[in-house]
Amino acid sequence: MELLVRYGTEEQKARWLIPLLEGKARSCFAMTEPQVASSDATNIESSIREEDGFYVINGHKWWITGILDPRCQLCVFMGKTDPHAPRHQQQSMFLVPMDTPGIKIIRPLRVYGGTLWVFSGGHGEVLFEQVRVPKENIILGPGRGFEILLGRLGSGRIHHCMRLIGCSERVLALMKARAKSRVAFGKPLVEQGMVLADIALSRVEIEQARLLVLKAAHVMDVAGNKVGALDIAMIKMVAPSMASRVIDRAIQVFGAAGLSSDHPLAQFFVGVRVLRLADQMHQRSVAKMELKHRS
Amino acid sequence: MELLVRYGTEEQKARWLIPLLEGKARSCFAMTEPQVASSDATNIESSIREEDGFYVINGHKWWITGILDPRCQLCVFMGKTDPHAPRHQQQSMFLVPMDTPGIKIIRPLRVYGGTLWVFSGGHGEVLFEQVRVPKENIILGPGRGFEILLGRLGSGRIHHCMRLIGCSERVLALMKARAKSRVAFGKPLVEQGMVLADIALSRVEIEQARLLVLKAAHVMDVAGNKVGALDIAMIKMVAPSMASRVIDRAIQVFGAAGLSSDHPLAQFFVGVRVLRLADQMHQRSVAKMELKHRS
Amino acid sequence: MELLVRYGTEEQKARWLIPLLEGKARSCFAMTEPQVASSDATNIESSIREEDGFYVINGHKWWITGILDPRCQLCVFMGKTDPHAPRHQQQSMFLVPMDTPGIKIIRPLRVYGGTLWVFSGGHGEVLFEQVRVPKENIILGPGRGFEILLGRLGSGRIHHCMRLIGCSERVLALMKARAKSRVAFGKPLVEQGMVLADIALSRVEIEQARLLVLKAAHVMDVAGNKVGALDIAMIKMVAPSMASRVIDRAIQVFGAAGLSSDHPLAQFFVGVRVLRLADQMHQRSVAKMELKHRS
Amino acid sequence: MELLVRYGTEEQKARWLIPLLEGKARSCFAMTEPQVASSDATNIESSIREEDGFYVINGHKWWITGILDPRCQLCVFMGKTDPHAPRHQQQSMFLVPMDTPGIKIIRPLRVYGGTLWVFSGGHGEVLFEQVRVPKENIILGPGRGFEILLGRLGSGRIHHCMRLIGCSERVLALMKARAKSRVAFGKPLVEQGMVLADIALSRVEIEQARLLVLKAAHVMDVAGNKVGALDIAMIKMVAPSMASRVIDRAIQVFGAAGLSSDHPLAQFFVGVRVLRLADQMHQRSVAKMELKHRS
Structure with missing residues (x-):
């Protein structure tokens, strides 16, 4: 939510903020990937290509907190739009409605055989296969994922x-x-x-x-x-x-x-x-x- | 088992050792009590009185590993037989068959919401109310619980x-x-x-x-x-x-x-x-x- | 000095404060004793007896910072005036002019074979033998040494x-x-x-x-x-x-x-x-x- | 000494071992340099050039233990004979008699203002300026300094x-x-x-x-x-x-x-x-x- 307030367009806010604030919907954040050391976010490898006026997302994410909650309607996804850009401008962030085809929840992740107090709703491991979102679902613009991350992590x-x-x-x-x-x-x-x-x-x-x-x-x-x-x-x-x-x-x-x-x-x-x-x-x-x- | 081998009478060994060794039965060890700091075993308070040629056991124990296992047929119980003896001679140990009346399992104990790798069969919290065992079920003799404990913990x-x-x-x-x-x-x-x-x-x-x-x-x-x-x-x-x-x-x-x-x-x-x-x-x-x- | 300002009588201040403030004289503080664990000040054992309107001090002190400095003219001495009082009221503090007979510097104390940056003037080990000071040299009153100590260490x-x-x-x-x-x-x-x-x-x-x-x-x-x-x-x-x-x-x-x-x-x-x-x-x-x- | 026993030629041993073993002479070891992080020995920069059948040594060393001792007659010196060789073959070691011209003791090094129990004789900072030693004073051969170091540190x-x-x-x-x-x-x-x-x-x-x-x-x-x-x-x-x-x-x-x-x-x-x-x-x-x- 803080991310939307700070970096969202008016359209994005209009569409998502009210249900989120009212608690009718919740969102999740898909960053960490099992294949790479994700605490260094430049390692993130999920691919996002432009195609016919859409962005097409492919990737494997895990530790997505809240994605198992039935109220979860929105996923903020971070992936690589331009592998050839300077290292901190390769990533972009997108708003992905959870009902978009191609989002496959593999399993809930268990920690010590249980769930964790710090997070509500548990965390999931999820595949994104040929997930298509409209171009206007990008947040802030291409190659600005890292910038948003710094801003959000700093404040949030x-x-x-x-x-x-x-x-x-x-x-x-x-x-x-x-x-x-x-x-x-x-x-x-x-x-x-x-x-x-x-x-x-x-x-x-x-x-x-x-x-x-x-x-x-x-x-x-x-x-x-x-x-x-x-x-x-x-x-x-x-x-x-x-x-x-x-x-x-x-x-x-x-x-x-x-x-x-x-x-x-x-x-x-x-x-x-x-x-x-x-x-x-x-x-x-x-x-x-x-x-x-x-x- | 080591305890039986080392401190048991011939009768006690004959009765219990074979089924334990064959894995048909297992035993558990009831020492720790919720009311006292049991890492100092002289704190243990369960009472054991002599009565009509029997010993009568009353006490509240927890963290009894294995007691929840259906194969568990024997409980080694430590409690206070003589509160007025010198501090390290107040405790005795007994063999208590699990089918003796008066043993009430209150609950399984969960750790971090799960069970633990180090122990098999989980641990239980258990009440012993007026549990009667024959006099010959004492191990080594009255007031020798602490001595057995030192021996067993030392080797085991x-x-x-x-x-x-x-x-x-x-x-x-x-x-x-x-x-x-x-x-x-x-x-x-x-x-x-x-x-x-x-x-x-x-x-x-x-x-x-x-x-x-x-x-x-x-x-x-x-x-x-x-x-x-x-x-x-x-x-x-x-x-x-x-x-x-x-x-x-x-x-x-x-x-x-x-x-x-x-x-x-x-x-x-x-x-x-x-x-x-x-x-x-x-x-x-x-x-x-x-x-x-x-x- | 802080101690004098806070606990000294008008006469004591008049006599000592000006030369100390002007840097013409300096003072030292005799508390620690080699025989006892002095970080617990109730252990301090130097004896102070009343005799003919004087207090007579006998004791063995060390780590007295500054006592080796030729400008050191005043020693604040802590010792036991009443061994039978409650534990925190046995000690009193006295102003002892350094030219009083009976003060014998045994040796400078060396640390790691050198002197220390944190203290100026080095530290000495000193015997006080039959050192007589007038009754009015007591600070605050008999049995109040511990109280002064708490106040001074708190602020100083x-x-x-x-x-x-x-x-x-x-x-x-x-x-x-x-x-x-x-x-x-x-x-x-x-x-x-x-x-x-x-x-x-x-x-x-x-x-x-x-x-x-x-x-x-x-x-x-x-x-x-x-x-x-x-x-x-x-x-x-x-x-x-x-x-x-x-x-x-x-x-x-x-x-x-x-x-x-x-x-x-x-x-x-x-x-x-x-x-x-x-x-x-x-x-x-x-x-x-x-x-x-x-x- | 161990170094000589293990790596020295017969001539080198004949010349130095007896006086060292008898305690009439002692040796020192010149490795550490003030300009570089010498715990990584490949950093060592002292230059050693061949000239007219001699090796000419120039370098700045410190923490040379024992060099201040009047009995010190021999210095084992490590420096760079070939800057273009592979990284672990650039260094060589030499026997340098202490009476060779060009060895200038700058100062004794003090630690905490004193000397150290672990080492005898103190440590010095020393300049080596155009110090000429015969070719046969090399130990083991050119470029083998690192190899000797590993051997000596391993055992010594x-x-x-x-x-x-x-x-x-x-x-x-x-x-x-x-x-x-x-x-x-x-x-x-x-x-x-x-x-x-x-x-x-x-x-x-x-x-x-x-x-x-x-x-x-x-x-x-x-x-x-x-x-x-x-x-x-x-x-x-x-x-x-x-x-x-x-x-x-x-x-x-x-x-x-x-x-x-x-x-x-x-x-x-x-x-x-x-x-x-x-x-x-x-x-x-x-x-x-x-x-x-x-x-």
């Missing part, structure tokens, strides 16, 4: 960092409550040095991440995403691994109960692992910006 | 360390194969410093743990579990966190695929987390022995 | 966190400049994943610590040290280990040159190690406050 | 790993003795969870490194350095960082005393940092061998 994805801080606060509260109520080796957990260290480390890591997310949000608000690019990349790099450590400590304090479905820790543990996949990518962005602009 | 549990090393080797092989086949940011993964570091760290950690497990097994073979106690505690402390790090690195190299059910990494990731729960307990044992015997 | 010591952030920024700038100018294994350092990761990690850790120190300072300014106690403890816990990691990474990028006296890194490395000594103490404070006030 | 340098294990054992013994004798926050250190964890981690890390060094030595003895290459690289990668962690924990247990010259910890801390400089280089070797030979 800091939400999850905020959620991770909330999640970590809840986990720390659970850890403290547990530590106060349990005894091991003759002493309340709350008087044991290791547990105190775990609580202290969790508190300082959460607090520092909170301050960084607040700073990033503030810079975005007053000076825009471009000025805030380093702060945005920093918090994306920091938040998942921070949450991951806090959750892991809490599980240790809980013992076996921490992994049962009686508590939310195991779900958090597993969900946060997914978000950590992008760690190196964000590290790379932070380092590149740091080297370019700050020395 | 090094198996999982060996399995963890095999598991880690397989994971490293997967990581290498993946790194050879993928390109990101314009370079094969196999030429990227971070990936090389991950491979090198995994190799040295696996190799060191392998040598330690071999040493522990060797000392146990030639000098017995008592002499090998420190080595046993060391490998138990080391193996789960080692495997945990190796698996986590492999997932990072695989990206989203690493968390899908197409590869075993996600299952390993989740399974190993369970084994890490005992880390602090083993750390404590290593430190105590180190302080006592080596200075 | 956040300075070093600010300096550590400045130090870390300089180190990161050096690391970046070096990475830009060097080639290893056929590639500029600045294109190597490990070096990029080091730069990124350093940047996010510095930035988060900076935000935390700014928050702590702000809370102290607007709401006072008491309200800011948790923030103060947090930044003290965070800053030394953060700087330590940044410096260590820079040394790795510099290679042998990083340890030579051509660059400041080795001195920073060694100086920061001293500051990390208090890590567990601050961890403990953070955890205790977190458990008390936040749940 | 595992000694320091053994010493690091001995050093770590001593440090752990000191840590335990200290922990037994001190009280903080109302409890003996030896009953505090953090200290127990530090002792346990140190024990398992030392033990694993010991087993690895024993394995590497054993493989070298029975199958030679080539077969043992991976094991050798592994222990070199592992030992310095292991020792570094053990020492750091001990310093934390000692507090300020750990950094004073009353105990050896500060010297160890600083000395081990030097050895960690090569960590990435060894990581790289391990990873490359692992990828080549094991999959």
Whole structure:
């Protein structure tokens, strides 16, 4: 939706925004491909050719969140329109109605044999075979897929960092409550040095991440995403691994109960692992910006 | 089974060993309780009273592996026979046939919404209400539960360390194969410093743990579990966190695929987390022995 | 000086503040003792008895910063006036002019065979034997040493966190400049994943610590040290280990040159190690406050 | 010396081995250069030209251990004889008597303002200007410097790993003795969870490194350095960082005393940092061998 608001034409908005905002329809985003390391989006290989005033899409995508939901009516598809253009101008994005012929859902993807808390509706693996969309379904224009991606990821994805801080606060509260109520080796957990260290480390890591997310949000608000690019990349790099450590400590304090479905820790543990996949990518962005602009 | 072989009477062996060895029956082990930190086994609170030549068992147990399996015919139960005895002589162990009245399975326990690779048959939460067993079902004698536990855990549990090393080797092989086949940011993964570091760290950690497990097994073979106690505690402390790090690195190299059910990494990731729960307990044992015997 | 301003009587201020402010005199602080773990100040054992209207001090102190400086005219001494009082009211603080008979400097203390950047004037080990001071030299009153300590350490010591952030920024700038100018294994350092990761990690850790120190300072300014106690403890816990990691990474990028006296890194490395000594103490404070006030 | 024994001609051995073995003379090794990242030895730039039956050496070297010792009579010099040869055949090694004209010692190098325990005699920075040596002073032949280096580092340098294990054992013994004798926050250190964890981690890390060094030595003895290459690289990668962690924990247990010259910890801390400089280089070797030979 944010993508439509920012980059859509008036026609595109008129057609899709209202049902999406009303919650009658939902959309999905088809980027990741099983054949290539998709955290580097220039690797994406799905082909999109022009033909008779249409674009014809062929590709194999997976981890498409929400595509299994019956309400899903729109797919934003990213693929290669011009393999010979400069590396960051080869990709374009398209609006693909889900009822277009040629979209074949292969299977739902399971993670750890279950579904994930962080995403609703599950994720699917999908084939796009000779899927034809009208030329006006392109977003922003040919070769501008990467540009949109940067814009969308820059603004859209800091939400999850905020959620991770909330999640970590809840986990720390659970850890403290547990530590106060349990005894091991003759002493309340709350008087044991290791547990105190775990609580202290969790508190300082959460607090520092909170301050960084607040700073990033503030810079975005007053000076825009471009000025805030380093702060945005920093918090994306920091938040998942921070949450991951806090959750892991809490599980240790809980013992076996921490992994049962009686508590939310195991779900958090597993969900946060997914978000950590992008760690190196964000590290790379932070380092590149740091080297370019700050020395 | 090892427990029966080592501590069982001739009658107990005659009754149970053959069906267990033939795989017609299986047994389960009821130790952990939801109310107390059970990694310190002196915390265990289930009550066992003598009455009319029987022992009467009341208690609430969970994480009983295998109890849900229809073939499970025998439960080894640990509980408190004498609350006034010295701390390590309060517990006793009993053979409880699964068809004894009063055993109520409350629910299967789910971990991350699924079942775990490391254990077969799932784990259950179970109530024991007025469960009566004949006096001769006691193992070794009253107040000797802790002693059996030390013996059994000492010998029995090094198996999982060996399995963890095999598991880690397989994971490293997967990581290498993946790194050879993928390109990101314009370079094969196999030429990227971070990936090389991950491979090198995994190799040295696996190799060191392998040598330690071999040493522990060797000392146990030639000098017995008592002499090998420190080595046993060391490998138990080391193996789960080692495997945990190796698996986590492999997932990072695989990206989203690493968390899908197409590869075993996600299952390993989740399974190993369970084994890490005992880390602090083993750390404590290593430190105590180190302080006592080596200075 | 801050201590005098806050806790001194008018007479004490009149006598000492002007020469200290003018830099004609300097003071030192005698707290740490070689016989006890002095990071827990209730362990301090130096005895202070009343006798004929005087206090008589006997004790053995070390790591007294500045006492070797010829300009040092005043020693603030902490010791036990009442061993039978409640644990936090046994200690008192005194102003001891350096020309009082009985103060015997045993030796300068050397660290790594050299002196440290973080402190000026070196540190001494000193005996106090039958040192007599007038009763009015007590600060705040009998049994209030611990209270003063809490107040002083709360306000005084956040300075070093600010300096550590400045130090870390300089180190990161050096690391970046070096990475830009060097080639290893056929590639500029600045294109190597490990070096990029080091730069990124350093940047996010510095930035988060900076935000935390700014928050702590702000809370102290607007709401006072008491309200800011948790923030103060947090930044003290965070800053030394953060700087330590940044410096260590820079040394790795510099290679042998990083340890030579051509660059400041080795001195920073060694100086920061001293500051990390208090890590567990601050961890403990953070955890205790977190458990008390936040749940 | 090992280098001479293995690669020297009969004449070279006759001239130098006896005085070296008798301790009347000592030798030094001139490899590292201030201008390039010398952990990648192909970067070495010192020029060596043939002229009138002599080799003429020009170069700038530093960190030459032992060159300041008056007994130092022989320098083994590595430089580039053929810049146009394949990358690993450009370098050659020479025996350069220290009384050859043109060797100018610029300065002793200081580390942390002191000298280092690990090396005797200090290290120097030295200019070689038009230093002429006879053709027969070449070792093994033109372009074989890299080959010698691999051979020498393979065999020579595992000694320091053994010493690091001995050093770590001593440090752990000191840590335990200290922990037994001190009280903080109302409890003996030896009953505090953090200290127990530090002792346990140190024990398992030392033990694993010991087993690895024993394995590497054993493989070298029975199958030679080539077969043992991976094991050798592994222990070199592992030992310095292991020792570094053990020492750091001990310093934390000692507090300020750990950094004073009353105990050896500060010297160890600083000395081990030097050895960690090569960590990435060894990581790289391990990873490359692992990828080549094991999959």
